[in-house]
Amino acid sequence: MAKKISLIVLSNSGTTVKQLSIPVALLVTMALAFILGAGFIGISFRDYQTLRKSLAANQNAAQTIDEQREEIGQQRLQIQSFAHEINALKEKLVGLDQFEEKIRVIANLTPSQTDDNLFGVGGAAPEDLDPQLELTRRHEGLMREMHQQVDELNAASQRQQSSFGSLLDKLEGQRNLLASTPAIRPADGWMTSRFGHRVSPFTGRKEFHKGVDIANRKGTAILATANGIVSYAGKKGPMGNVLVIDHGHGMITRYAHLSEALKKQGEKVKRGDIIAQMGNSGRSTGPHLHYEVQLNGVPVNPATYILN
Numbered sequence: 001m002a003k004k005i006s007l008i009v010l011s012n013s014g015t016t017v018k019q020l021s022i023p024v025a026l027l028v029t030m031a032l033a034f035i036l037g038a039g040f041i042g043i044s045f046r047d048y049q050t051l052r053k054s055l056a057a058n059q060n061a062a063q064t065i066d067e068q069r070e071e072i073g074q075q076r077l078q079i080q081s082f083a084h085e086i087n088a089l090k091e092k093l094v095g096l097d098q099f100e101e102k103i104r105v106i107a108n109l110t111p112s113q114t115d116d117n118l119f120g121v122g123g124a125a126p127e128d129l130d131p132q133l134e135l136t137r138r139h140e141g142l143m144r145e146m147h148q149q150v151d152e153l154n155a156a157s158q159r160q161q162s163s164f165g166s167l168l169d170k171l172e173g174q175r176n177l178l179a180s181t182p183a184i185r186p187a188d189g190w191m192t193s194r195f196g197h198r199v200s201p202f203t204g205r206k207e208f209h210k211g212v213d214i215a216n217r218k219g220t221a222i223l224a225t226a227n228g229i230v231s232y233a234g235k236k237g238p239m240g241n242v243l244v245i246d247h248g249h250g251m252i253t254r255y256a257h258l259s260e261a262l263k264k265q266g267e268k269v270k271r272g273d274i275i276a277q278m279g280n281s282g283r284s285t286g287p288h289l290h291y292e293v294q295l296n297g298v299p300v301n302p303a304t305y306i307l308n
Contacts, residue, residue: 079143086149093156100160100167109170180247182225182305184271186255186291187278189216195301201285210299211254211292218259218287220278224269225253225305233261239290240282243275250297256290257282 104111193213200207228247236242241258259279269275280287293302 179227182253182293183307184225185306185308186225187214187220187222187289189214211290212302213288213290215288216278218279221274222276224273224275226271230263230265230267233265238283252294254292257284
């Protein structure tokens, strides 16, 4: 016979109202059910917390992935922008090379003497990069091309720098040559005798006149016709007071019959500087300047070197 537990229910006055008999098995079953229910609730609560944490982690991971996708998109946009800049730099470099050749033609200089052209021996400018890729596509191929073209442009820029250095040296040399070449009228006045054969006003015989004569009032300013260094200032027989300027490159100018030389031997002069005053020293028929131009010791026609 099953065991039972009797429960007595008392009233407020203490008298017995009802007596209950509950089987022990039922109580055990109810206790087990309570314990299992509590355990199930605990496990469910724990699983809920775990699921909640997992969901939060998944949300964070999803946000991180979205941020990384956005960052990758921005990086690919930057790669495309750099590709455009590389194309623009290449175009500018080619333009500079063409500009240099134009300068050489205008300045009557020889073409660039580099052993190869701007982009290497037999090389042409690399093809333009194609940055028009979808942002979802991988950009490794474009990046490889960019690295290769950056190396090529770096080498080309070094060649261009060397070529521009050579051009600058030649232009500087040409500028010095032009500055040292007689190019202006040495004095105001009237040209009374030209370069070449003439009848001497003193002997009446035919002679070779090595320069030109320019007549004006005594004291008229005489100008250096090019940059140079005074190589002689003093008297020289029938030429009277003479001043000679060495312009380099085998070129000298001589100024004779001066009333006074205003520069001394060894002084540097520039084109347009006042170097002397007109006079009639030496053998002269009146105040005038005898002006000579000599190239490598040979007299040449000064009129060729008067451009104003």
